[in-house]
Structures are given as C-alpha cells and as structure tokens.
Amino acid sequence: AQSVSQHNHHVILSEAASLELGCNYSYGGTVNLFWYVQYPGQHLQLLLKYFSGDPLVKGIKGFEAEFIKSKFSFNLRKPSVQWSDTAEYFCAVNAGNNRKLIWGLGTSLAVNP
Amino acid sequence: GAVVSQHPSRVICKSGTSVKIECRSLDFQATTMFWYRQFPKKSLMLMATSNEGSKATYEQGVEKDKFLINHASLTLSTLTVTSAHPEDSSFYICSTTGEKLFFGSGTQLSVL
Numbered sequence: 001a002q003s004v005s006q007h008n009h010h011v012i013l014s015e016a017a018s019l020e021l022g023c024n025y026s027y028g029g030t031v032n033l034f035w036y037v038q039y040p041g042q043h044l045q046l047l048l049k050y051f052s053g054d055p056l057v058k059g060i061k062g063f064e065a066e067f068i069k070s071k072f073s074f075n076l077r078k079p080s081v082q083w084s085d086t087a088e089y090f091c092a093v094n095a096g097n098n099r100k101l102i103w104g105l106g107t108s109l110a111v112n113p
Numbered sequence: 114g115a116v117v118s119q120h121p122s123r124v125i126c127k128s129g130t131s132v133k134i135e136c137r138s139l140d141f142q143a144t145t146m147f148w149y150r151q152f153p154k155k156s157l158m159l160m161a162t163s164n165e166g167s168k169a170t171y172e173q174g175v176e177k178d179k180f181l182i183n184h185a186s187l188t189l190s191t192l193t194v195t196s197a198h199p200e201d202s203s204f205y206i207c208s209t210t211g212e213k214l215f216f217g218s219g220t221q222l223s224v225l
C-alpha cells in the first residue's frame with residue numbers, strides 16, 4: 001500500500017537555525033509531491049510542489065525541497081527559520097491514476113525567538 | 114485565482130443533530146472532490162472521494178450512512194455528518210486534486 005512517512009513528529013529550533021524535515025514515500029511509479037503548512041488557527045496552505053523537471057523545488061517563504069527518486073524522498077529545507085515558521089508541516093504524495101493524496105502524519109515545528 | 118470555498122468554518126451542535134458542510138469550487142469545475150478529516154493528533158485522513166453525478170467512494174472504516182456525501186453539480190460537494198456524536202468532533206477539509214490542488218479553509222466541528 002502507498003504510504004508517506006514523516007520522520008520528525010516534533011521539532012524545536014531557535015531562530016536562524018537551519019531546518020530539514022524528512023519525507024519518504026512508498027510507491028514505485030510516477031508521483032507528484034507536495035508540502036503543506038498549517039499555521040496556528042489557519043487552513044492548509046501549499047508551500048511547494050513537484051510534478052516534473054528540476055528536482056530541487058523552490059517554494060514560498062524561503063522553503064525548498066529536493067526530490068531524490070532513488071531514495072523515495074522529498075525533504076523540506078529552509079536555511080534560516082523564523083519564529084513565524086512555527087506551524088504544522090505535512091508532506092503529501094499524489095500517486096497513481098486515482099489521484100488521491102496520501103498524507104504524512106505531519107511535523108510540528110516550534111521556533112523559539 | 115481559482116479557489117475552493119468551504120463553509121461553515123466552525124459549527125457547534127448538540128449530540129444527535131446533523132450538520133452539513135459545503136464545499137464549492139468558485140471558478141472552475143470540479144468533477145472530483147476529496148473530503149479529509151484532521152484528527153487531534155494532526156494526522157489527515159482521507160474519508161471519501163466525491164464524484165459529480167455518481168456515488169461517493171468511501172475509504173475503509175468510514176461509515177457511509179454517517180458521513181453522507183453529495184456531489185450534485187460540478188461546483189458543489191456536501192458532507193453531512195448525521196446524528197453527530199462527540200467523537201465526530203474534528204476538523205473537516207475538502208479539496209480538489211490533480212494538477213489543480215486547492216483546499217477549502219476547513220470546518221471545525223464540535224459536538225456537545
């Protein structure tokens with residue numbers, strides 16, 4: 001069965017620290033990959049997505065993610081986090097022909113000022 | 114740009130009542146909408162796939178008679194939580210999918 005694994009459930013960082021959130025998926029075919037963010041009290045927002053082309057994807061707010069096909073990974077990165085990045089981060093994979101999203105459990109990021 | 118409008122954003126109801134949540138695609142036709150539920154531990158679960166003009170496809174473990182889904186037009190899908198109980202309290206989110214990926218703003222349901 002298709003699945004998405006986010007390794008870090010809770011991450012606590014200080015401002016200006018670098019961030020990397022892991023995301024691995026299990027599916028052997030073509031995939032579309034997404035990172036979503038949910039700020040406290042708000043709805044989900046798309047950070048970035050990968051469909052094809054350059055495996056290094058730039059998103060909003062300084063986030064980027066790299067698709068490594070051989071590792072079935074799509075890790076999210078940010079060189080220097082801010083307090084305002086405190087949120088829940090979800091990795092999702094759109095695989096196969098049914099087009100439903102398979103979600104990771106999410107990572108709670110807390111950035112201390 | 115194209116958006117998905119979901120309402121209500123928040124609803125509080127008594128146990129035993131039914132609650133309808135609407136999800137509208139505002140300037141595009143959505144033949145398929147997905148309904149998700151977000152549990153308190155923040156994991157998102159796909160509940161069902163709503164297909165315009167046909168019966169919804171439910172994920173394993175989701176009660177069809179409890180979570181009624183209707184997709185009567187290309188711009189509107191509804192989720193009705195029937196005879197709601199406190200354990201149904203959760204955050205419900207709709208979305209389109211594929212290349213056009215838009216989410217509704219979600220509905221926080223609290224059943225007293």
